[in-house]
Each structure stands twice: as C-alpha cells, then as structure tokens.
Amino acid sequence: MSEGFAKKVANTQVWKAIFRHGPPNNARNRAAVVAGNVFLHLHPIKLKKSGVQLGYTWCMGGLTFFVFLALTVTGVLLMFYYRPTAEYAFTDIIGLREHVPLGIMRELHRWGAHLMVITVWIHMFRVFMTGSYKPPREFNWGVGVILLVLTLLLSFTGYLLPWDQLAIWAITVGSNMAKATPFLGNGGPGAALAKIGDFVMVSDKNDVRFQLLGGRFVGEAALLRFYILHCVFIPLVVAILIAVHFWRVRKDGGISAPL
C-alpha cells in the first residue's frame, strides 16, 4: 500500500515540478537526483567504494561544512539580538540569557565554533595520514590550510563579542602578539630601525596591532572591527574558498584512493 502511495506522490505534478524525476530507486533516477540538484551536485554521481567508507574519511570534512552551516544559521539569529557597542554588547548577551526561555542559541554557536576548530584539525590529520595532499591535490591542500587559518580567525574574532572579561583579555593576549611582528609591530625586532631623525615610523599609533584593533587597546573600535570581520568579511571569504575547495575535490578526481 505504502509503495503505491509513494508512486502516486512521485507522479504528481508538484513532485515532478520540484524534482524533475521519479524516486531514486533505479540507476537513471539515482544519477538524476544528484546531477539535477544544485546542492547534491557537489557530489559526483558515482564514486569509488573506498571513498564513501566512514573508516576512510571519518566524515570530518563533511562535518566541518555542516557545522559551518549550523554556525551561519545560529549566528544570523544571534545578530537579531546583539548590538556591537561597548554600551550594549554585554547587556544584550545578558538579555539573551535572562529573557529567552530555554534558549540555547548562544551555546549552540559557541560550542559549534569550538567543534568546527576540532573537526577541521582532525580533517587535516586524516588528509595527511592518507597522503591525500599528494599530486594532483597539492593546490587543494593549500586551500584547506588557508581555510583552517580562517576558521581559527573566525573563532578568535567571535571570542571578543560577548564583551566580558574573558573576551577582552583573551583578545588582548592574542593581539599583543601582533605588536611583536618584525618591522611592522611597534615592539617587534627591526621596528626601531625605521626612524627618520626623531620621527618614529612604526609607533603604537600606526603599527599592525593598531590596524587590527582600530586603537591602542581593545576598545569600542576593536569591537566593531571584530564584529564586522566575524559576521561579514571572513564568512564571505570562507564561503568562496569552500566553493573552490569542493570544486577542486571533484576536479582532482574525487576523494583520494590508491592510484
């Protein structure tokens, strides 16, 4: 009976309008379901059996992307309730905690961010241990390394936004490193050499740390910068690089397997 019902549904005009083919229970439709769907067509239509085994891939790359999507959704929801100013940032977070019954959006976002860092590391480890960075996948490995750095930067910029003690001092510790950049940071080696007479070229008012924070300490300007980097700029770059990464996985011959 249920099979008859499924067949009837698959024959309706609505089903056909959306999916353009019958249920994927034969070879033709299984090819069509992947090729004819903008999201599923990231996959090849057929792939080697070794490449679909969890024991080989650990699904860590897929999970990283999945968590990235979850972070996008929860992040957009959080943006409705959060204002990136020194006056409101902390109280908005308090509001999220106090006024939303059973709210776990901030938790999902924070733990998801930690989880993405972990899955991306383990994904890289798997790719290394299977030698999948070897030709023809050298370029895609490099894209992956940059995505890993951007994941860390996403997490790092988001760390400041609650505007509590944990946030500003963690970012202070982290951004103090920028001060030590050779030649470009006020406290770094070589910066003292960049002097014309009494005029100091690399000072704490124009070095890389100042550019990062928009000031000499982690203040309101840094909060706005980190907010925009976190919510707009880095996610855009990550989304583009993810597209490149997935595209190249397919162009380089799919998930790696013995030659």
Added chain:
Amino acid sequence: MIKEAINFLSSPVYSFTGFLVLFWIALKRIDIVGTKKFGWALLIGTLLIFGWMVADPIFFSIISLPDNIPIIILNALVFWSTWFALYKGNQNDIRIAAGEPPIEGTPENREKVWAWPNLVYTELFCGILCTIFLVVWAIFFKAPLEEPANPTWAPNPAKAPWYFLGLQEMLVYFDPWMAGVVLPGLILVGLIALPFIDMNPKGNGYYTFKERKFAITAFLFGWLALWVFLIQVGTFLRGPNWTFYGPFEYWDAHKVVAENNINLSEIIWIKLFNVGLPKNILLREIFGLIATFAYMVGIVPLITKKWGHRYLKSLGAIRYYILIFLLLSMMSLPIKMYLRWFFNLKYILAMPEFELNL
C-alpha cells in the same frame, strides 16, 4: 602520595620528555600499537586513569570549566584518530608486505557505487548525530559569561582562546615575535609547501606507515608534541602568573617560583671568563650570533653528510634546503625548551636594543 608524584612529574621537563619517549617507542613498535588489542587496552587504560583523576576536586574544577570541555573532546578525538590511522596503516603495511594491494585498493573497494544513497545517506546520518551531540552539549553546558569588560583590571592568568594556548605556552621559551609571529607563520608556510616538498609517490590515497615513515614521523611530532601537548600544558598546568601547577595542585596565586634565567652572553662573559659584559653589542653577542649561525647554517652540511644526502639527491637542492630549514625551525622549539630546563638559559641571542631576542 601518588597525586604528589603526578604533580611533580607533570612539570613540563618530565612530562614532555616522557611524552617524547612514548612517542618514539610507539612509532618503533607500530606492529604492536597498530592492533585492535592495543587500541582496546589504550582506551580502557585512558578511561580508568581519567576517571580516577576526575574524582579529584581540584582537577575536576579545572576540566569542567565550560571552555575547557572542547579540549577534552579534542583529546578524545586525537587519541582515537592517531591510533586508528596507525592501525589502518599497520593493516595495510602487512597486506603490502604480503604482496596484496592496500585495503582501499582491492577490486571490491575500487568498484564505483551511487552517490545516492551511499554517500548522501552517510552524510545525513553524520549530520544528525552531530546535531544531537551539539544540542545535548548546549543544554548541559551554559556558555560562559564573566564580569563585564574592564580594561583596567586584568584577570590572572589571562589566557588566549584554547586553540592558541600552545602558542601562548611557547611564550615561556621564545619572545612574542618568534612564538606569536615567526613560528606560526612558518607552520603555515610549511604546511602549504608540504605537497611540494614531499616527493614520495607512495602512500597516496591509503593509510600506511612504512611507506612514509619520515613524513609521518615529522608531522606527528609537530602535531602531537608541539601543538596538542603544549595546548594541554597551557590549559591545564598553567595558573596565575603562568606558573606551573600540577593537575591536583591548588592554583595558589602566591606560589613563588625562583626565576633566575640568564643569557648566553652572561654565562660566557661573566661566569666563564669572569669579565664584565663588553659595551659593544656585536662583541657582547658574538657567541649567540655564532651559535645561531651554526645552528641554522653551519650544521646543514653535517646533517647532509650523515643523513640527508639521499634526500638531497631525490628532492633536488631547493626542496631539500627548504625542508632542512623548516625542520631546524621546528626543532628550535624543543631545543630551546631543554636549554631552559637544563641551563636556565634565557636568550641565546639577546639584543633588547633592537627587540631581537632569541
């Protein structure tokens, strides 16, 4: 009594050394490590020890901080993934030695299957499991929120986010320009350059250890000993003033640690020659300059003669010297750590006039 011993042995000089010894033994005896029996023994042993440690109130109060939970998850995944990759590698090595293809290359596994449902359903299943895991985690652990930001009062210790604590721990041994900028930069450059340096055609697309011994050993050393291990030290063993505290030790902010680190120039000019430090910077730091130069350049021909000549041949000069440079840069960290522990050495090269300290 046992806890005091563990507190004592957790000190980086002992725990890091112990870790290196275990690392070396594990890679030597991959035929034992890469078996299911060993995997189970490792799992049960780790759980027992961890369970016993969690029963301690001080240890529990540190690891149950909400922001430290991810590190527990990381540790579990690192333990599992390292063992599992070595296990699969060992299985394949046995197959290859017997003249069979690796398990990923059997005719059965080379067969092509439909992405729908084989791949799509696996992804769906993993996504659902991940969602459940994340929701449960979010329900049981509230996201931390401390006092409102106060730029005039710094907490002690002030720690970076956990994934950067390995770098913050490096600050003990190197100045920020090395620990925060140069070494992380070299990690990135080295990782991106990796496929262009590693010319070994074997081990592409399957787990193995024997066919890629050198590459895997070097990578695992950097990943486990210099990245993951230092994160543990930075998170669990560093308290107020970045002082070392054992896992069962109360973080007493008044713990006094004798800090009498001295520079190489002071050791040689003052302690050895019994004269004062020369006024001229270059003369003062001449030994540091020689040591640095000898390590980064002078030692290279010796390495090449003893171990490197066959790599020099197979990789070509450019690849080979980049590889040596990256390896020496990586090894500078553990070398500096041991120099600190054994000789209280602060800087090999100390030129505070230019903020150039090594």
